[in-house]
Amino acid sequence: MKKIYNPNREDWSEILKRPTQTVADIEDIVLEVFNEVKTNRDEAVLRYSKKFDKVDLQDFLVTASEIEDATKMLDTNLKEAIQLAKSNIEKFHEEQRTGRVYRETAEGVECWQEKRPIQKVGLYIPGGTAPLFSTILMLAVPANLAGCEEIVLCTPPDSNGNVNPAILYTAGLCGVTKICKVGGIQAIAGMSFGTQTIPKVYKIFGPGNQFVTVAKQLATKFDVAIDMPAGPSELLVVADSSANPAFVASDLLSQAEHGKDSQVILVTTSKEIVNEVEDEISKQLEELPRKEIAREAINNSKLIYVEDDKVALKLINEYGPEHFIICVEDEDFYVNNIANAGSVFIGNYTPESAGDYASGTNHTLPTNGYAKQYSGVNLDSFMKSMTFQKISSKGIQVIGNAIELMAEAEGLQAHKNAVTLRLESLTKAQR
CATH class of the missing domain: 1.20.5.1300 (Single alpha-helices involved in coiled-coils or other helix-helix interfaces)
Incomplete structure (x- = not known):
């Protein structure tokens, strides 16, 4: 990780730059796939799955028997962990439900607002090197609570055409109505236009790589809404001398292992913490099965020292992190003044992993600085507000x-x- 001490304000934008490609770099290939899928439907989806994901399928619809087999082969302890997480996520998202808003604005003029579910939603679940079955919980649970009628899930299969059993079990547990073995741009295109197998949806949710992120953004040109431009994972930790360097390093690595294009940043008011965290990262990195992925992400990351909390806060709000961990003595200063962050984790015993899995909050969050104008996924993401009036x-x-x-x-x-x-x-x- 690059160490930076007291950077000048005019250099912040360069220091905080994400290691991602722009829409322009990827747009041409996304539009090519979109046009092909729109015209040739299932045939194009199968062709691009073979080209991009190296899987040759005749049919990409998951059957009920595949879900049953996945349920049988999954470890009982893992199934219980998934059920616990589902329960906590349901509890927190149920509390987000709001009722009818009514006001007589003038004599004889009644106005009110009610919420209705989005009828058809699509969920994109990354597979590949890290099958994110936890994301199904984060998306399908609130979709069901909202009352969405159709919940379509797309996820890339392995080279043998199989979907990770934890993904299938979780999808079945959470009431997903249709599962398709399709990933990448072609999955987003399929849900945008509809094919013989993939239903057209009204809104697409879920994280993905840079190609999926750009595909989602371009899908909005074709009458499809998206949750947010959610791209590669990122995490920022603010720490002072009260922080545990081993904990901080473990949190940074937890995001670094997501992908080579992930980014993690430490902002600290302690020069000692800079060196201690760097040492801990070196030690812990060598023990990780995904160390090569994490190492490349660490190369895109920064250890930044600033003189005081006020400067640190300004820098953090400028960055607008997806995940923001607060490990300082004066927690309230950051809790009360943070303006731009997807989700905030407070204290030495609140790892970002808790939010990823089982605490109850949602882990589908804005990245690339979009925390400045987007919220993370919540119950309202699956609903739309309708206003009524009677005069x-x-x-x-x-x-x-x-x-x-x-x-x-x-x-x-x-x-x-x-x-x-x-x-x-x-x-x-x-x-």
């Missing part, structure tokens, strides 16, 4: 003249007439 004869008389004046001022005579006709009818009726 009585008295109500239209109360606000009608204001509507007429405003419509006329905007040059919209038909808008004015829609009110005038009603007011005139009421005047006649009162004679």
Whole structure:
């Protein structure tokens, strides 16, 4: 990791740059796949799965018997752990439910808001080197709580055409309605346009590599909503001399092992912590099965020393981390003043891994600085708010003249007439 001491403010943007490609670098190939899938549907999906994922499939729909077999082969202790996590996630997301909002804004003018589920949602679950079955919990659980009618899951299979049994078990446990063995750009394209096998959905959720991230962003051009531009994982830890260097290093490595394009950053007010964490990373890294992946991610990462908490906070808000861990004596300063972060973890005994799996919060979070304007996935992500209004004869008389004046001022005579006709009818009726 690169060590940086008291960087100048004008250098922050360069220091905090993510190791990712831009949309322009990837857009051409994404659009090529989109156009092919739109035109040739299942045939194109199968062709790109062979090209990109090196898997030759005749059919990519997961069967009920495959889910049953996965349930049987999965370790009982793991199944119980998944069930515990599901329970905690359900509890926290159920608390996010809000009721009807009502207000009579003027006499005879009733306005209210209610929420309705998005009927068809698509979940993208990364497979590959790390099959993220935990992401199914984070997406399918709130989708079910919201009342989504159709929950479609796409995930890449292995080279033999099989999906990790933990993914299949979790999907079955969480009420996913259809599972397709499809990954990458072709999965996003399939859910965007619909094929013979993959249903078209209204909104796509889930993390992925840079190609999946760009595919999701471009899907919005084709009448599909997305949760957020969620790309490679990132984590920032702020620490002072009260932090445990071994804990900090373990948290940094926990994100570094996600992928070579992941990024982790330590911001600290202690020069000793810089060196101690660096030493711990070197020790712990060698024990990791995914050390080669983690090592490359560590090369993209930084250890940054600043003189005080105020400077640290400004730098952190400029970065807008996906995951933000607070390991300092004055926790409240950061808790109360952090403006840009996907999810916050407080104290030496709150590892980011807890949020990834079983504490109850959602781990599908904005990356690449999008925490400045996006929220992480929550119950409302699977719902849409609808407003209603009912105006009585008295109500239209109360606000009608204001509507007429405003419509006329905007040059919209038909808008004015829609009110005038009603007011005139009421005047006649009162004679």
